[in-house]
Amino acid sequence: xxxxxxxxxxxxxxxxxxxxxxNLRGRGTELxxxxxxxxxxxxxxxxxxxxxxxxxxxxKSKTTRKNVMSAIESIMARLKTFNKxxxxxxVVFCGEISMGGDQTRMVQYVLEPPEPITTxxxxxxxxxxxxxxxxxxxxxxxxxxxxxxxxxxxxxxxTGKKITLIKNFDSQVPxxxxxxxxxxxxxxxxxxxxxxxxxxxxxxNAEEAFLxxxxxxxxxxxxxxxxxxxxxxxxxxxxxxxxxxxxxxxTGYTDEYGLKELVNNAAGALQDMDIMRERELIQRLLxxxxxERGGLSAYGEEQVRQLLVAGAVDTVLxxxxxxxxxxxxxxxxxxxxxxxxxxxxSKAQCDQCDSPVESVxxxxxxxxxxxxxxxxxxxxxxxxxxxxxGEMLIQAFGGVAALLRFQVxx
Numbered sequence: 130x131x132x133x134x135x136x137x138x139x140x141x142x143x144x145x146x147x148x149x150x151x152n153l154r155g156r157g158t159e160l161x162x163x164x165x166x167x168x169x170x171x172x173x174x175x176x177x178x179x180x181x182x183x184x185x186x187x188x189k190s191k192t193t194r195k196n197v198m199s200a201i202e203s204i205m206a207r208l209k210t211f212n213k214x215x216x217x218x219x220v221v222f223c224g225e226i227s228m229g230g231d232q233t234r235m236v237q238y239v240l241e242p243p244e245p246i247t248t249x250x251x252x253x254x255x256x257x258x259x260x261x262x263x264x265x266x267x268x269x270x271x272x273x274x275x276x277x278x279x280x281x282x283x284x285x286x287x288t289g290k291k292i293t294l295i296k297n298f299d300s301q302v303p304x305x306x307x308x309x310x311x312x313x314x315x316x317x318x319x320x321x322x323x324x325x326x327x328x329x330x331x332x333x334n335a336e337e338a339f340l341x342x343x344x345x346x347x348x349x350x351x352x353x354x355x356x357x358x359x360x361x362x363x364x365x366x367x368x369x370x371x372x373x374x375x376x377x378x379x380t381g382y383t384d385e386y387g388l389k390e391l392v393n394n395a396a397g398a399l400q401d402m403d404i405m406r407e408r409e410l411i412q413r414l415l416x417x418x419x420x421e422r423g424g425l426s427a428y429g430e431e432q433v434r435q436l437l438v439a440g441a442v443d444t445v446l447x448x449x450x451x452x453x454x455x456x457x458x459x460x461x462x463x464x465x466x467x468x469x470x471x472x473x474x475s476k477a478q479c480d481q482c483d484s485p486v487e488s489v490x491x492x493x494x495x496x497x498x499x500x501x502x503x504x505x506x507x508x509x510x511x512x513x514x515x516x517x518x519g520e521m522l523i524q525a526f527g528g529v530a531a532l533l534r535f536q537v538x539x
Contacts, residue, residue: 136343137511138499141449143243144266145493147259150238153226155255159196160224162258163204164250167214174249178205181251196225196233197253203237218246222257272399273339273348273373275331276380276387278356279324282331284338285388287349292392294385295338300327332365339370348373349398351380351391375399410446410510411518414530425533428526430469430494434501441537442507447495448528450514455497460484469494498529 153160165174182201188194200223207221220240225233244265252258274285274292283297302323303316339345348370350357357377364371375398380390392399417424425443427436436442458466460479473489492500495511502509512519522528 138496138509140243140266141495141511142493143240143262146238146240147262147266150222150257151259151263153236153257155196155224156227156233157190157193157196158254159193159200160222160226160254160257161197161200161204162250162252162254163219163221163223164246164248164258164261165214165219165221166246166249167216167218169214169249171208171211171214175205175208177249177251178208181253199235200224203235207237207239215241217242217244220246220262224257270346271342271344272346272375273335273342273370274351274388274391275335275348275357276351276383276391277331277360278352278354278383279327281383282327282334283384283388284331284334285385286338286342287392288344292388294388296334297384298330298334300324300330302327328360328363328365331360332367335370336367339373340367345373347375349375349378349391349395351378351387351394352383353379353381407510407512407516407518410444410512410532411521413532414446417532422536425536426531427533428530430527430529433498433529433531436531436533436537437498437501437505437507439537440505441533441535442502442505442531443534444508444510444532445498445502446510446512446522446530446532447498448514448519448522449495449511450519450523451494451528453494453528454491455494457490458486459488461487 163174163178165171178201182198182205185194185197185201188197204221204223207223211219218241220242221237222240223237224235226236228234240262242262242265246261250258250261270288272287274283274287276283279300279302281297281299284295286293286295300323303320335348339348348366350361360366361371361374361377366374376395378391378394380387380394382390414426414428417426418428420426427433427442433442433445437445453469453471454473455467455469456473458468458479460466460482461484462479462482464479464481464484466480473491478484478486499509501507512522514520514523522530
């Protein structure tokens with residue numbers, strides 16, 4: 130699978146973990162949140178936690194004191210498994226959460242965030258401190274921006290709602306003059322040569338700014354008049370960037386303000402991109418389903434799993450709203466049982482011999498399909514549950530469908 134798929138999966142896993150963590154509550158101020166930036170040494174964090182451990186002996190409530198000290202010990206033990214802090218930093222949540230009545234349960238989450246942690250934070254409260262991570266879940270895909278005419282060009286990047294100017298430069302294209310004859314023809318040729326060189330310069334700068342950005346979703350090009358359309362039509366951009374051009378848009382300016390104008394004018398196209406991609410995938414699925422013997426389509430968890438194992442699946446379509454687990458139970462006699470459910474049954478036992486369960490393994494169903502797809506080189510597309518297409522995928526196909534490489538009789 131490609132880099133985009135890995136990013137989507139990491140973001141999905143992070144989002145699922147946050148959905149659990151955000152609602153957890155402790156009985157007192159005994160839930161600990163630790164944010165560690167990549168610039169901080171593990172040994173420094175451990176020293177800080179040892180100091181907090183000593184300070185916690187002064188907590189008046191015996192129960193709270195015990196729970197805080199246990200949580201700090203648990204975090205320090207987990208940090209020993211890291212040689213260094215990951216590139217984007219590390220976040221640890223640990224503490225006793227309330228289970229109702231007098232019941233509590235120790236939980237620990239260790240997360241590598243999708244964006245860099247910049248500040249070390251230690252916080253002890255009745256709930257975990259999640260605000261910095263929730264901000265990271267907000268959509269922050271990047272789009273390349275180019276505004277241009279024959280006299281000036283600006284290149285920028287749109288990330289989330291932030292527009293950053295990367296470069297602004299003027300051209301050396303001469304202005305037209307009113308002389309006639311051969312002199313005018315020569316001058317026109319010089320103008321076109323200068324314009325060609327300027328367009329190449331724009332393309333070179335765009336390649337430097339955009340080509341190696343893994344999060345680049347598309348490129349918007351703006352400017353007054355027809356120059357921008359000529360630039361796209363004549364294929365000045367690197368061929369990989371040319372494929373990412375979403376559209377051209379009219380703007381009155383070609384400076385930093387022109388970049389803002391471009392984003393405003395392209396708002397509709399940006400909003401529709403993900404919706405259109407999901408619509409396209411579901412429409413392809415429906416088109417195949419209508420064909421004889423279901424064409425190159427499959428749906429339903431079991432059928433898609435079998436076809437994946439057979440290597441027949443090109444793309445798996447999964448709803449983000451599945452909220453199911455793939456559970457594997459092994460009994461004391463070695464019998465193995467696999468099934469899908471929302472959670473592990475409280476009194477699970479072997480169907481074959483009624484023996485007690487010896488081990489239980491569980492994995493999120495979306496992650497389960499990602500793992501299967503990775504082994505056979507299939508792609509995975511996550512479909513939002515909020516769109517009309519996402520709702521259809523859940524209701525009509527159980528949240529799991531596939532576009533096939535070839536037909537297989539199963």
